[in-house]
Amino acid sequence: MKKAVAIARHFRKTRQNCHRPEMTDSLTARDYRDTLFLPATEFPMRGGLPKREPDWIKRWDDLKLYEKLRADAKARGAEQWILHDGPPYANGHIHLGTAMNKIVKDIIVRSHQMAGYDAAYLPGWDCHGLPIEWKVEEEFRSRGKTKDDVPPGEFRAACRAYAEKWVDIQKQEFRNLGIEGEWDNPYLTMKFESEASIVGEFLRMAMTGSLVRGAKPIMWSPVERTALAEAEVEYQDRKVPVIWVTFGVPSRGDGAKLVIWTTTPWTIPANQAVSYSTDISYGLFEVEEVMTEEELGFPPYATAGDRLIMADKLAQGVMDGAKVKSFKRVEDIDPASLGSLTHPLANMDPFFQHDVAMLAGDHVTDDAGTGFVHTAPAHGEDDFNVWVASGRKASEIRDIVNPDGAYQHPELPDVLQGLDIIRTSGKKRGEPGKANSEVIRLLAESGNLLARGITTIRDAHSWRSKAPVIRRATPQWFISMDKPGPNGKTLRENALKAIEDTEFFPAVGRNRLQSMVEGRPDWLISRQRNWGVPITIFVNKEGQPHTAALPQAQADQLNEAIKSAIAAGGVEAWFDTPAEDFLSPLGLSADDWDKVTDVLDVWFDSGTTHAFALRERGLIDAETGQANLYMEGSDQHRGWFQSSLLECCATRGIAPYKQVLTHGFIVDSQGKKMSKSIGNTIEPEEIQKQYGIEILRIWTASGDYTEDLRISDEIIKGSVETYRKLRNTVRYLLGALDGWTENEALPKENMPSLERWVLHRLAELDQQIRAAYTVYDFKRIMALLINFCGVDLSAVYFDIRKDSLYCDPRFETLSAWDDETAGYGNRRRAARTVMAAVLERLLTWLAPVMPFTMEEAFLESHLKSRAESVHLLQFPETPEGWLNSDLAARWAKIFTVRRVVTGALEIERREKRIGASLEAAPKVYIADEALIDAFKGEDPADLFITSGAELIHSASGDGGGFTLDDTSGVIVYPEKADGIKCRRSWKYFDPATADPNFPDITPRDALAVKAWDKVAG
Structure with missing residues (x-):
């Protein structure tokens, strides 16, 4: 009894739109507040995201959630589904674009895991190449040294240390975004085993005969003293x-x-x-x-x-x-x-x-x-x-x-x-x-x-130094696009066929990549730099690489020796080991061969990540040898998508991916590119500190990220409002389900029609949301769920059923009812049964987008006994029979009429002719008899939230009346209700119908109170 009183008092203070029974002047009148069944939950109205998000991440780390996800998928025998993470450069703090990229990937991986797959996520980093080398050069220049003043080994060690530092920093920044993955063992292109694998892929490709040397003009950066590929330049006036x-x-x-x-x-x-x-x-x-x-x-x-x-x-x-x-x-x-x-x-x-x-x-x-x-x-x-x-x-x-x-x-x-x-x-x-x-x-x-x-x-400018480049003919190594390979087809032909076999999101990505491959020159893979994977070949005096000049068996033996050395000592093993140490065991003289000291284009590094990040870890489709998805920015059609395609086609004749998804870039509210010089940048850390990362995730999911996404303070505030509405919907459900157990569940067959309509909506949404997650359309998912929560639930279902939820008898009091009145109890049971189904689906459908809040809500819900985390659940299956198009059509007619009634009552409130809809008992004239038939078995007053209602089959009414332009044939006369106001439910009723022992409340409320009194004593 005391608990019920405390709960009721708490919610009278904290919830809007709750029934608040009026006080009476009579000292003997009963206070019915204790008999109401108001929602109760510890789930706070405000999320406090900036403060609480780090705690949730710590909880997941302590729980070893990622390992549990893998174990759970294995126990289920789940089919593997892999998004391969394109490696960012380890050379600076993340920005809003990289944050959006990782958030999209996380939503994809989480949603596939919850759809029943084994969706592992292995983050990785690109650690070689000019972006890092350039930063290290700047550090040496700040100390008065040029790169030429530093021994090559020392310089490479500095590059490795620099990359290690930024991998650690970026790892934490990505983790702060709520990204779940194998953070303890990411793939790095500079790990010795990775460098050995890159070398292995290069030599495998060279053995096909596609490696050629030429002195044709290439883009050359005098500032950086190296050749550049098309993907490393940008065009400026x-x-x-x-x-x-x-x-x-x-x-x-x-x-x-x-x-x-x-x-x-x-x-x-x-x-x-x-x-x-x-x-x-x-x-x-x-x-x-x-x-x-x-x-x-x-x-x-x-x-x-x-x-x-x-x-x-x-x-x-x-x-x-x-x-x-x-x-x-x-x-x-x-x-x-x-x-x-x-x-x-x-x-x-x-x-x-x-x-x-x-x-x-x-x-x-x-x-x-x-x-x-x-x-x-x-x-x-x-x-x-x-x-x-x-x-x-x-x-x-x-x-x-x-x-x-x-x-x-x-x-x-x-x-x-x-x-x-x-x-x-x-x-x-x-x-x-x-x-x-x-x-x-x-x-x-x-x-x-x-x-x-x-x-x-x-003209072309270096992407790193921003300086113009020149065209200069120097001896370089190329992968031929048009030299027939072992299967008789050229690399260009194999790549174009692979593009045809790949699914693109959006579809225009296929045309873009196809046109680039059709017109591209041979792939320039050599760079005159220090920090990278070396081009591990020996060249004879005729200019032939050992992969072409030696018999295959001998070349294979030399290749294995090279790979073993790199695996043991990293790239330094190539630069530091004398040529004779590699050649003499094969009976070859170092005097006859020159060791190449150029390094590989860093795009070759990242193009081979499928080999060591996926294949060697078993993260591929066993049948096709491909990842399910590559996802990066649209600029990667000329970068990572293309280098990965060409490398895999050169070595295996297939694309490394089944699907390619591209996202746009972030611009300000005016559509301008983010730039520190014009002061329109927003950093992820700023959003996290002010609003929370969850808001950034909602912003990402709510827009069409395949196009350029706009962001501003006002746009972010819109995402905050979306968060508030979704959180309040979940909070209401948690409160309404206080004390819920499966024993209270009511079979669908015993539910009122309104509850079965909600189940139909859940079945519809299940189909739509699963389909949208499959094609990575998060904007549609958010639109569907925001509309469902704001319209179907808050404005319709919750509004209609709050009277039953608060005033009908609770499940545990039903045994105290008389048999002839026990049927009242099914409405509340049905409502709570449906709300439990709604909550479970909202928590799982939204968990990929809002992992922090849905975890918090899960741990406050009856579902927490099922798993240690909401992220260990799968999307619930829809029971057979929930989908009912005939029922949906019937309720569409009811809602057509209800919308006109609601509009009429809103005017009455605005004009202060009534204070609440329960003060009304409208007469509704309806021309279409089919609309009236839709109400059979329903109490229109319950659906309109009025104290009475009368439906009249008539096309004209009594003159005047309220109508809506888009709904012909429905005329509403919002008359005031007769009778007295129930002191428990606020409904107006005829006092002649009252129970003599409870003259101030409706018969329904009297029955509920009597049952409460029997149970509560």
Whole structure:
């Protein structure tokens, strides 16, 4: 008795919309508060997330939850389902983008575990490569040392220590997000066994014959002194000089000159040819009049009488650039008949006194320039291709630029020696060096500069240093995209077939990856850096790698020796072990072989993670050898998705994944990219301290993360409100289920129709939510559950059933009822049975998104006896018979009428004609008899939450009345209820029907009180 009183008093203070019986002036009137059955729970209204979240993580760690999840799945014989974690770089604090990435992965893994799978999650890190090496270089520079001042072994040790430090920091930051996984044993690309596995994958690929060496132009970063792949650059606008340059045409004999246009003046000293198109019309043009020095403010380069060869379509633009007032076309020109040209700097130094070939090329257009393309095979991909296609040798290419991006060649004129193209150090790092301006000056002195200007181009920049890159031909190692492999197909063909067999979310990802693979060049895998997995091959004097030059058995033996050494000592074993230690056991002389010291592209490292993070740990589909899902940002179509695809296709002929899911990036409320310089960034730690990580998880799940996600303080506050509503729904259920046991459960067949409708909704939601989790559509899940909690539950079911929940007899008092009145008890039993089913489903459906709050609620619920954590449960199965479309159609009709009644009563309250809906007894005129039939067996007053209600079949009513525009044929007259107000349930009733012993409460309430009195004494 005392407990009931205390509970009732507690909830009268803390809950809104609870029945609060009025006090009476009569000293003898009974106070019925003790007989009400109000909700009771210790689950607080406020989550206190910033303070409590770390405690939940500690609890899971103490519980060894991840190990228990694996053991539980094994005991169930669950099918394995694997999301492979793309490795972030271990080089700095996580940001909002990496937090969102990990949260999405966690929701995916948790939801698949709760869907019945064995969904392990192995986090990992990319620990090699330029991002880390660059940071370590900066640390040495801050101490006055360049990388060249530090012994390579010491430098690599510093890189390893740096990566270890950030792995530990990021691990804790990711764990703070509530991410569950194998944090005690993550995969790291710098573990010795991982490095050995990467080497093994490289050698396996090399043995297929796809490894080739070439000196074609690649993107080179002078600042970082290494080759870069497409995935390591970003494109930015920058201002550059543009020049029009003339080449002599000795075969003409009339002083005619051919005109080219370029935005890279520094490449002119490396010019070896000029390219033209057989589809362009060319002509010889004669300058008639040029603007004067007085008009221009500077002397023009062009002079009257100049005879210039260019494309007809571009002649006017060239002449405008050269400040020519008038000119005339003299004759047609066939470029193929011109023969060799004279280099524009030929009169300056013997180095430039070589023939300049005329080459036909498909890359030449008349969209801009002159219709001719200055061709330096060492500094342009098209230039190189047209050079080789003409039958010339790559070995004939003039390479006059050193690794620092400066001119260096024994025969180059002194005036050019050492000039830099891009500044590589100091405050002006990345800005133009002296090469461009000096070449332009020399061209002007030679008389072959026709015009100059400034233009803006979009050009490649290093993703790390942000400095421009150049194209430079250096000996590099490539994986051939078009060389037939062991199965007779090329890597490109295998990769494109694998893309066809892969499912993409969103589907447009397939087209994007496919177009990239279709058009990509050979995979440049060598880097001239220190910190990475070495390219573990020996090259003979003919330039062949040992994987191609040695018999297979001997090559296999050498490969195994290399892998064993790396497994024992890491990458240092390759750099520190003399070549003869590897070669002499095979009867090979180190004098005949050169050991390669380049390192692998870091994308090759991450592309092989499927081998050591998945295959060696058994985390793959045993039948297909694939992970179920790779999930990263959409930029990884050119990065990790592609490198993983190419490596696995090169070594195994398949993609390493069955599905690819991509997410967008985070922008502010205006759609602008997050940037510290404009002050619109938000850090995960800020959100955690102010609101809690749960709010960030709700924000992530509530938006379409496959597109760019907007975030701001206002948007986060919207997620806070979503959290509040969901928490309050769960809190209400916990309170309503106080003391619940399965003994109270009522079979569906004995439930009122309203409860069976709720079960139908649960069955519908079960289908929809499982389907949405399967395709990673969390936004739909959140929309479904927010609508279900806010509309179906709070606004409808809870609102209707709170009278039965509070005022009908409790289960333990039913035995005290008379047989003829015992039926009242089934409403409350049914309601609590349904609420138990709702709570179980909400806790499990929301647990992947809101792991902290659902764990807290679980431990306050009757479900806690089932497991040690809500995350050890699975989504409940839907019993047969819950789904009932006929019943749903019937209740849709009832709710159509109820919505009009609710609208009418709201106006009455607003106008203060009534204080609460129980003061009304509306008359409802309904034109459609089918709507009236839907109410058969139901008390309309209960459903409208009024003290009475009358449904009348009529199309017109008595004139006036309340209607809704979108609901024709329903007219409501919200009349006031007759009778007296029940002091227990607040319903108005006819006092003539009252029990003489309880004249101030309804007969139903009197029966409940009598039963309570018998049990409570």
